Amino acid sequence: AQSVTQLGSHVSVSEGALVLLRCNYSSSVPPYLFWYVQYPNQGLQLLLKYTTGATLVKGINGFEAEFKKSETSFHLTKPSAHMSDAAEYFCAERNTGGFKTIFGAGTRLFVKA
Amino acid sequence: DTGVSQDPRHKITKRGQNVTFRCDPISEHNRLYWYRQTLGQGPEFLTYFQNEAQLEKSRLLSDRFSAERPKGSFSTLEIQRTEQGDSAMYLCASTGIGMNTEAFFGQGTRLTVV
Numbered sequence: 162a163q164s165v166t167q168l169g170s171h172v173s174v175s176e177g178a179l180v181l182l183r184c185n186y187s188s189s190v191p192p193y194l195f196w197y198v199q200y201p202n203q204g205l206q207l208l209l210k211y212t213t214g215a216t217l218v219k220g221i222n223g224f225e226a227e228f229k230k231s232e233t234s235f236h237l238t239k240p241s242a243h244m245s246d247a248a249e250y251f252c253a254e255r256n257t258g259g260f261k262t263i264f265g266a267g268t269r270l271f272v273k274a
Numbered sequence: 275d276t277g278v279s280q281d282p283r284h285k286i287t288k289r290g291q292n293v294t295f296r297c298d299p300i301s302e303h304n305r306l307y308w309y310r311q312t313l314g315q316g317p318e319f320l321t322y323f324q325n326e327a328q329l330e331k332s333r334l335l336s337d338r339f340s341a342e343r344p345k346g347s348f349s350t351l352e353i354q355r356t357e358q359g360d361s362a363m364y365l366c367a368s369t370g371i372g373m374n375t376e377a378f379f380g381q382g383t384r385l386t387v388v
Contacts, residue, residue, distance in 0.1 A: 165316075170314070193373070193374050195376055195377075197379075202381075202382075202384065203381055203382070204278070204365060204379035204380050204381040204382050205317070205365070205367075205377075205379040206379070207376050207378075210374075210376050212374035213374070251316050251317070253316075255373075260305060260322060260324070260329075260330075260369070260373075261307075261319050261322060261330065262307070262319070262367075262377050263319065264309075264316035264317045264318075265316050266314075266315055266316045267314070267315065267316045
């Protein structure tokens, strides 16, 4: 069964520091991969997605992620954290043969002043 | 297009009552999904429709849950005889044609069963 693993339910960084949120997917066939952000009592907003082509994907708000097939990983990074980045982040995958998006458990990002 | 909209945003109900939620997807999207999200967890897939056909249902969707999309546009999710364990955020999402399109989410309906 498909599964997405996000390492670390909470990550805390200082403002201006590097943000690294880890994600590993389970699919043996390269899937479509997504990162979403969720603010309190809101729906999910897409940050970026990987479908095919370039393995380094740039998204909104300065975030980017790199698809590494050999590591089955799709880690999310941002060079310099901003207070407004504090939120819950979800990694997700969809198999190329399916329509269902499967989500990880999420990582809550805290940004300290 | 204003995106995916859900109604109501919040619902408090007594245990044993029935509740119904509505989702209006992005108008040109033919696929619609329902997810449930509990505190500290990611969204869990419940069911999805392609046009008016319900193509997949999760085992999480007990007999008390039913979803419809009668004309291939808006969808409703009904929970009968609610239980405290049904308290969660219910999220609706839609996607367009194409395998690589992302899901667009509504803001969710937060259900509290007391």
